[in-house]
Amino acid sequence: MTLATAPTAGATHSPRAHALDLLLTRHSPWPLAEPIPSETELQRAFAAAMCAPDHGALRPWRFVLIRGAARERLGDLFVQAARLRDPADDAERFRRKALVAPLLVAVVAHVQPHPKVPEIEQTVATGAAAMNLLNALHLQGYGCFWVSGPNAYDATVHAGLGLAGNERLLGFVYVGTPQNTGQRPAERADPAPHVREWRGPGA
Numbered sequence: 001m002t003l004a005t006a007p008t009a010g011a012t013h014s015p016r017a018h019a020l021d022l023l024l025t026r027h028s029p030w031p032l033a034e035p036i037p038s039e040t041e042l043q044r045a046f047a048a049a050m051c052a053p054d055h056g057a058l059r060p061w062r063f064v065l066i067r068g069a070a071r072e073r074l075g076d077l078f079v080q081a082a083r084l085r086d087p088a089d090d091a092e093r094f095r096r097k098a099l100v101a102p103l104l105v106a107v108v109a110h111v112q113p114h115p116k117v118p119e120i121e122q123t124v125a126t127g128a129a130a131m132n133l134l135n136a137l138h139l140q141g142y143g144c145f146w147v148s149g150p151n152a153y154d155a156t157v158h159a160g161l162g163l164a165g166n167e168r169l170l171g172f173v174y175v176g177t178p179q180n181t182g183q184r185p186a187e188r189a190d191p192a193p194h195v196r197e198w199r200g201p202g203a
Helices: 015-023 039-049 070-085 119-139 155-160
Strands: 061-067 103-110 143-147 167-178
Touching: 015 119, 039 061, 039 119, 061 070, 061 119, 070 155, 103 119, 119 143, 119 167, 155 167
Parallel strands: none
Antiparallel strands: 061 103, 103 167, 143 167
């Protein structure tokens, strides 16, 4: 079983098949620059995020938009956090991480106590919503990549972003227009080793 990465030239596709062809071209382009999605395009992307599978209809995801001058302030926050983690580290390098795309979206899991929906399910649902967001932006012609790293798990960053005690930062989605238009997705791995069929215990 081999995964195709592009539509067949000259083939006629239904809208759904065409959408799948586009999804198969999704990758993490670099670098990103202006323009960023319009408010209407962002609205549509967040509407797609709201379609994520969600046990209990808790909608545990929260998204925090960071753009314009706010990226500079995020860079200051990253530097502050890095210095507290390790005073000997080159903290200034973390400032650049806030400036490499014109729009950042912090992905936050707003975990709520629930007798039937544990934290792991709410976290996974938030990840699914974020993936819907990435795919929707990709389908509208924008580039995105998802970054975690030490800043995603840092209490100073959490406090600076105003996260509550029951909220988990899952990373930042960087958004913009790809500048390297010739960049193509890396060769996709064959999904076969990652998929198996179960036929019963011991079968």
